[in-house]
Amino acid sequence: MKKEIECEIVEDLFSGYVDGTLNVNTKGLVEKHLLECNDCKNKLDEYKTSIKENECKDKKFIDFLKKARKKERIKTMKIIVIVILLIAIIFYLHNFIILNKIFYKSNKALQSENMYIQEMQYGLGNNLIVNKKYFKGEKYKIINESYSDNGTIVNSIMYGNIETNEITIIDEVNKKITIKKGEGTESFNFIKYIPFINDDRFVNRAVFPIFSSIRTETFEIGSFSNQGRKCYVLNYNFETDKTWEIWIDRETGLPLKEININASKSYYSSETYNVTSDVTNEEMKEKFDEILEQQNDILKDVGDSIYEYKYEFNIVKDEDVNMPDITNYNDYEIIQNNF
Numbered sequence: 001m002k003k004e005i006e007c008e009i010v011e012d013l014f015s016g017y018v019d020g021t022l023n024v025n026t027k028g029l030v031e032k033h034l035l036e037c038n039d040c041k042n043k044l045d046e047y048k049t050s051i052k053e054n055e056c057k058d059k060k061f062i063d064f065l066k067k068a069r070k071k072e073r074i075k076t077m078k079i080i081v082i083v084i085l086l087i088a089i090i091f092y093l094h095n096f097i098i099l100n101k102i103f104y105k106s107n108k109a110l111q112s113e114n115m116y117i118q119e120m121q122y123g124l125g126n127n128l129i130v131n132k133k134y135f136k137g138e139k140y141k142i143i144n145e146s147y148s149d150n151g152t153i154v155n156s157i158m159y160g161n162i163e164t165n166e167i168t169i170i171d172e173v174n175k176k177i178t179i180k181k182g183e184g185t186e187s188f189n190f191i192k193y194i195p196f197i198n199d200d201r202f203v204n205r206a207v208f209p210i211f212s213s214i215r216t217e218t219f220e221i222g223s224f225s226n227q228g229r230k231c232y233v234l235n236y237n238f239e240t241d242k243t244w245e246i247w248i249d250r251e252t253g254l255p256l257k258e259i260n261i262n263a264s265k266s267y268y269s270s271e272t273y274n275v276t277s278d279v280t281n282e283e284m285k286e287k288f289d290e291i292l293e294q295q296n297d298i299l300k301d302v303g304d305s306i307y308e309y310k311y312e313f314n315i316v317k318d319e320d321v322n323m324p325d326i327t328n329y330n331d332y333e334i335i336q337n338n339f
Ligand SMILES: [Zn+2]
Pocket: 003, 006, 007, 010, 033, 037, 039, 040
């Protein structure tokens, strides 16, 4: 075979030779030729160098692609984080603004010197406990009533005067008068009995929006005067085992309804609701369970309660807050400085 032709054949076999894919015989022939032919030996070296260069270029290109993709990924992540932050900020500001509006409006409404507040408490058995609060100037009257299948019971009527520090409680059930005098009565503050808006500290205004959600709804079921009112419904987002909701009138900023599910298990033993005074907690709980089994699909536990509020302004007359003649009551008790 002519040398040139042999060289051409060997050259054609370079790639297979470098890759190591030639069969033993062919490989032997190539090696033999390379030992004898410096030209081909040099060409093989060139061939190997060019392959290395190409590999190097490929690697650089892949690195470039990798870096570009990484940059793209970081950029996408940044955009996602910014979008999430923006949504959170908008969510927060939305709640913050609504909340401040509520506090502003309710504070303004409660500055009135003449108002009637009715608090209705559902959830204690079949009873509905109603507190009727009349305020006019420095005088006020609070009537506590229970409604049940057995009729209406007036538990007590309280007359007070913010300026003279005196409260007169008429116990209608036991026909007894209790007069409380002195320190404490002047600080009587009905606002503290209205939920949510009673805590008007900035920390609440600022922190509540983080953990809460606010939706708008129309008041449907409940006392007639609240029906159809547009409400903000506030609740905490991170309490899965209990439900707390407060419905706030958009117009006045005043709470119309507060719902507590699973809020407090000890509620029924509280002496505040002295319907239970001669019943033990166990008996009360049994009674509760009975009632709950029978009906109440909203109230799930003994700690559940629903409060509803009703407000009227400039309707309280003098005779609503003036104390009646109490001389026909026999049982008097005067308590000094004990309020
Ligand atoms: Zn050769």
